Amino acid sequence: MSITDTLGSTLGLGSLGPLEDFLLSLVGAAFVGTFVLLNTAVAGPWAKRKITAAFTDRIAVNRVGPFGLLIIIADAVRMLSKELIIPDGADRPAFDLAPLLLVASALLGFAVVPMGNGIQLADPEVGLAFLFAVASIASVALVMAGYASNNKYSMLGGLRAVAQNVAYEIPLVITAMSVVLFTGTLQTSQIVGAQAETLITIAGVSIPSWYAFVNPFAFVLFIVANMAEVGRNPFDVPEAPTEIVAGYQTEYSSVYFVLMYLGEFIHIFLGGAILATVFLGGPAGPVLPGFVWFTIKIWAFFLFTQWARSALPRVRIDQLIEIGWKGLLELSFVNLLLTAIIVGVIV
Secondary structure: OOHHHHHHHHOOOOOOOHHHHHHHHHHHHHHHHHHHHHHHHHHHHHHHHHHHHHHOOOOOOOOOOHHHOOHHHHHHHHHHOOOOOOOOOOOHHHHHHHHHHHHHHHHHHHHHOOOOOOOOOOOOOOHHHHHHHHHHHHHHHHHHHHHHOOOHHHHHHHHHHHHHHHHHHHHHHHHHHHHHHHHOOOOHHHHHHHOOOEEEEEOOEEEEOOHHHHOHHHHHHHHHHHHHHOOOOOOOOOOOHHHHOOHHHOOOOHHHHHHHHHHHHHHHHHHHHHHHHHHOOOOOOOOOOHHHHHHHHHHHHHHHHHHHHHHOOOOOHHHHHHHHHHHHHHHHHHHHHHHHHHHHHHO
């Protein structure tokens, strides 16, 4: 059931006409967008600092509001009130569009993610392919930002970003295809539904057939490739402040910097949403509503990225490319071949 059907039944509407369907779609899109942006607003200015401080034995933000939560508003006012500086020689159309494209590509992905019972904007038959397609648009945005800034450090950051994304996006998709072999569909709701069955019962406890349990090897491969896709340690080479200042976002300020920063964190949550959908049963979970479980799962991935940021050292660019092309790519093909053999024998 899509979110428009859920809203229609909640409001007691019968069959929906084109106008009603359009208006309810707008309301549903507003709800999903608000949910994603609220999570990002908490994660970026506040949670990231508090988590990093906990790992490094510091206090972090605690002065503005209870637990420092009002730093979210303070940072928003501070950043948006700064002067928007455009570097000399910048390619204005590309420079202006890159932050918008980065945010839009991440938000679009949530349109086909099942977030709970009846909370899904769209459910096309090629939903998983759509997810990876729109997420990959971020590479274009990063290259645009690096090239258009007329800055050698930004250009290097943009080139590193696209090299990294190409190197790790192929293993990411191939690993996800091993799940498609099990389910026989690209439809995200069907992938989630296939994980609702019980895999095994131990001492009266039923373990669901989440593909993280069915194929833990693919789960680990997907997490590693996903970390590289969202640019978290040890794969944050495109931003590497000790080498290239801040990479592709070096020249961005004010609202443009806010959008770049926002896009980065939305992509982390989108990565968590894809991981939850493909390997962790989507919004499935005991006792609590599905929407709550979905939120817990994407935040668990965010916490994992922050742990990696504090615990793991950054790899060099040559090591990063070697890990992608000579490590994950081969392992992802091995996983796909073994999965095909297993599915062929069982089915």
